[in-house]
Amino acid sequence: MIIGLTGGIASGKSTVSNLLRSYNIPVVDADLIARQVVEQGQPAYVKIVENFGIEVIDEEKNLDRKKLGSVIFNDSAKRKVLNEIVHPAVRHEMKSQAAHYLNDGFSHVVMDIPLLFESDLTHMVDRTLLIFVDDEVQFSRLVMRDQFTEDEARSRIASQMPLKDKVKLADAVITNNGSLEELKVKLEAQLKEWNII
Ligand SMILES: CC(C)(COP(=O)(O)OP(=O)(O)OC[C@H]1O[C@@H](n2cnc3c(N)ncnc32)[C@H](O)[C@@H]1O)[C@@H](O)C(=O)NCCC(=O)NCCS
Numbered sequence: 560m561i562i563g564l565t566g567g568i569a570s571g572k573s574t575v576s577n578l579l580r581s582y583n584i585p586v587v588d589a590d591l592i593a594r595q596v597v598e599q600g601q602p603a604y605v606k607i608v609e610n611f612g613i614e615v616i617d618e619e620k621n622l623d624r625k626k627l628g629s630v631i632f633n634d635s636a637k638r639k640v641l642n643e644i645v646h647p648a649v650r651h652e653m654k655s656q657a658a659h660y661l662n663d664g665f666s667h668v669v670m671d672i673p674l675l676f677e678s679d680l681t682h683m684v685d686r687t688l689l690i691f692v693d694d695e696v697q698f699s700r701l702v703m704r705d706q707f708t709e710d711e712a713r714s715r716i717a718s719q720m721p722l723k724d725k726v727k728l729a730d731a732v733i734t735n736n737g738s739l740e741e742l743k744v745k746l747e748a749q750l751k752e753w754n755i756i
């Protein structure tokens with residue numbers, strides 16, 4: 560079974576992914592793959608430079624993620640262009656990694672996909688688990704983690720489907736407004752309910 564783990568930016572997906580790995584459940588991470596497919600020499604890297612110009616690369620010719628972020632999180636048309644370049648390669652690699660784990664005998668694989676609902680990727684998974692947080696918790700954890708300005712944090716949050724709308728689409732929801740210990744307890748209960756542990 561493939562479980563699609565999703566949420567909003569800074570809602571706690573990576574934190575949950577780490578807990579899942581501690582149960583020996585493999586996690587395929589869309590953000591990590593999205594970084595790998597835009598490394599120098601990759602086809603997506605070339606297309607990004609063609610579309611966004613040399614302004615979005617640094618002195619070592621690596622992608623300047625902060626600069627590209629400041630472009631795409633403030634412009635939905637440009638975000639769409641970037642998504643159309645990066646997402647096919649990410650999807651392809653995610654399917655391949657999940658298939659490897661299943662081939663190796665794991666009965667469950669988790670795909671951590673921030674844009675699972677926005678990009679209509681639910682066909683790639685059997686069940687969806689949403690990590691939900693209230694708006695103010697999301698905002699303060701995001702600013703604390705990434706040292707964003709208020710505007711930077713708000714534009715990133717606004718570039719995703721509101722978490723309250725994702726609640727209606729998910730098979731299960733874990734609310735992560737409380738402590739890490741509470742999160743762990745809720746996750747364990749959900750995994751037991753799904754007979755995963
Ligand atoms: C714009 C980029 C270079 C900014 O890089 P940066 O290192 O600052 O952020 P990072 O990649 O760690 O993403 C952090 C979070 O931002 C959110 N996010 C990223 N890309 C997008 C997007 N296109 N639309 C909405 N939210 C996004 C996700 O919640 C993600 O977890 C990078 O996010 C990117 O290449 N995005 C396009 C690919 C993508 O959609 N990735 C998300 C999962 S496939």
Ligand SMILES: Nc1ncnc2c1ncn2[C@@H]1O[C@H](COP(=O)(O)OP(=O)(O)OP(=O)(O)O)[C@@H](O)[C@H]1O
Pocket residue numbers: 566567568569570571572573574575590673700701704735736737738739740742
């Ligand atoms: N229950 C919690 N209590 C306190 N801090 C938390 C809790 N859950 C997550 N955090 C913190 O909130 C921040 C965001 O969590 P995390 O990085 O797991 O989110 P994410 O959904 O993976 O974000 P992104 O979409 O940006 O990758 C991190 O700094 C994390 O340590």
